[in-house]
Amino acid sequence: MTRYEFATKLNVCILKINNSNFDKFNQETLTTIQKLQTEFSAELATFRNHVDLLENKVAALETKQFSPQVELAGEVIFAVTGVTGGKKANSRTKPINENLVFSDRLRLSLEASFTGKDKLQIRLQGRNTPELADVTGTKMANLGFDGDDDNEVEVDELDYRFRLGKQTRVTLYALGGGLGDFVPSVNPLFSGSGDGSISTFGRENPIRRQGGGAGIGISHNFNDSLNLSLGYVSNNAANPEKGIFASPYGAIAQLTLKPSKTTALSVTYIHSYNNVNTGTGSELTNNPFNNQADAITANSFGAEGAWQINPTITLGSRVGFIHATAEDVPATPNAVISTWALLLTLRDIGKEGSFAGFVVGQPPKVTHNSFGDAFEEKDTSLHLEAFYHFKITDNLAITPGLFLITNPEHNNNNDKIYIGTVRTTFTF
Template sequence: MTKAFWSLLKISPLVMAATFVAANSTLAAEINEPVNGVAQISQESNSMGQVTSVSQFSDVQPTDWAFQALQSLVERYGCIAGYPNGTYRGNRALTRYEFAAGLNACLDRVNELIATATADLVTKQDLATLQRLQEEFSAELATLRGRVDSLEARTAELEANQFSTTTKLQGEAIFNVSQAFGDRQAVRTGSPTTDLNSNTVFSDRVRLSLLSSFTGKDQLQIRLQGRNTISNTGVTGTNMSRLGFDGNENNNVAIDKINYAFNFSDAVRVKIDATGAELNENVNTFNPDFASSGRGALSRYGRFSPIYRQAADGAGITVNVNPNGPLTFSAAYLSQTQGAISASNPGDNSGLFNGNSTFFGQLAFKPNKAFNVGLSYARTYQNTPNLFQGTGSITANNPFVGTPRTEANHYGIQATFQASPQLALSGWAGYTTADTVTGPSRSADIWYWAASLGVRDFGAKGNVLGVIFGQPPKVTGGSGGVASESGTSYHLEGLYKVKVSDNIQVTPGLLVIFNPENNNNNSNIYVGTLRTTFTF
């Protein structure tokens, strides 16, 4: 701008309005950009209001150099707006577009004063100055009008064609090509005798989530799912070969998850699950690169600690308390669905409190961005033992003869260490002690552990190279006739997540199970997988 232009600003307080109003008027706030930038809608555009006295601004003092100009603008011309928290923010940077917007707002105010027979408030010198300013900024004003018209047209189009004012649609589709192979099918005890015959399969899983918010800080989730990825257990003889996204309903679509989450306070988040509750989706699992079923580890065991498998597909409540500081506390009560036994069934051994249930608590400590550790505890009651929901050996999931009702205490420690932005180490270890509630008194001790390494941006930005190694759940002892499993299984998984785009990820990988079913007589089992995940 020229020196002559800036000299105009000394002529009148009304001229100063174009500067001060520009930073705080409703119209100015809607265009917040550099001169050569693209207009963006400000989140504060609807949050400012007219003030009647300069004393209403908590951050404007009589000693400020612009106090008199502001006082004149507010009390003489009524040509200024402020923020709802009572601030003016006079030090905010000003662009030429904002100046033009403020000038236009003041011109509208002048026209209003003239129309209401109060023209004596506006001097001839004021009008002459404003006319010269309008001529100086005629190009910017024309551009501003064009941009506003364009925004109005785009807003009208979005409002006319939007899916919902409160609901967003999120989707995920998995295409999977995989095959399990090895010499013999695994057996729990003794030596295997059946050849492992498996075919290459092509399967899918599709999820559509309706995410609704009514206050801006809450979320109602309704998820639809259809899939036909059959578990490898039938051909390999062991759950240890399962993929992390398997399940089969012959692609019949059904509602598999309904929940509502809201903030009880700034530090407390509450989630109520009506169905489909999963601890791994409600609390931190300390395996950020591999926890997701669609974009994480390929295997079931490689995703996270089995302690988070408790209360799968149930109903209940989860509370996460995250005050300012390094500590986070999570607590949950979930009623687990198992066959016909569910929270919605009023029959015997069912319902919200009389059926399968889980009490869960977790304390997490994160002293810095690099390190995070959690201590977890779960107390479970099951009418039919399935201690880890099909994760680990068949014996570890039901260490007892028959199907007695079972109580179990689960203890876990999990940690994540971000050695650098490109390198992450995660791991977990867990111990479970289970006891029968019906039938002969028996107990079992079960141990498991695993570690994972994620190398981010390997080969290209967004790619992740991963290695996961561990020991799936194994019975190590007990009482009442429960003995330790004879061998020890080891889980080794290598995968490479390739980011094709923001919405497409391709993940090839290989899963190797050494001594499956914790039986040293079993031969190793391999599962090769190519997973492609589409998100939208």
């Protein structure tokens, strides 16, 4: 060993002797230790100086405020998608184009922290994945990661998150916020656009899709099992002619309960203005009053649950109701829009970290409308979906998936629509 390594061990020995009873050691041992201490005095002094310097640096780091820094995170999606099903929804003459398409989506996030307990995020996005509603005639066919901006990169999300105490978190969105971003999901494996359900309908309860833009949210944990989250978003907050409260908006309140490690429940209330278009249901659910209303208020109620039967199998379910009222139409007609879904997850299938997901549900449907019987939907569409998220590495995953829409637009005269995609996701 080197002289410095010996001096290090000698220093430990000296410290133990100083902390012990000297009667345990004979004079010869103490004399030897004293000679070694004299001979290695230079090395011991250097060692102690290094220790003192290190202790001073540690103390400075402990008292110094967290230094702000910026980190880059990214996600790239490549997808090959195909659609088939005969004629477009509500058309007996226009066929569905059955060509395969190759599309992409790029997201780059700049993330900074100023205190170590907060996060500022600026997200850039470019994409060219088409909305399949244009091809199929119904929004029920839309993918969960779609959006076509001709791959022009732009800032699509700007948010800041910080804590008010250990149990409370505040989220501010200047751009790109949605009601679902303010509340936790009890079925999180389905909610991600890059790694969750391949369809828009499968990702989350459609009632949460009423509104987006700038907003604020607060989330408080009463304990490890109970959370209350509140949020508000405004579509045109920067428009001086409309402002924060006059433009289309949405407000959400959700109570999430986890009574055990294997079960989770949530109940949700949403109030919205001119935002009943969830982008997942029939055209009538997006416009239940035949373009006659310019002031539609809606009160929505939802519930969601998850039960982990064992480490592999998890069952989930959700239900949602939207009660919309046309405030500026004579007799103030109202409409009831309903939706539900059953979810199944099989974890660690094929490889640890991979999972299979299944969705069976009803896209939003107008079940009652005092505006007139002609504006109620008598038939029922079903959404049937299966996908497999295969995790190749920590930074690469491939998700093949297929979903079927029966009776598109809640009309049994329409042909079934099949949508298949292979989504490849790179993260860094």
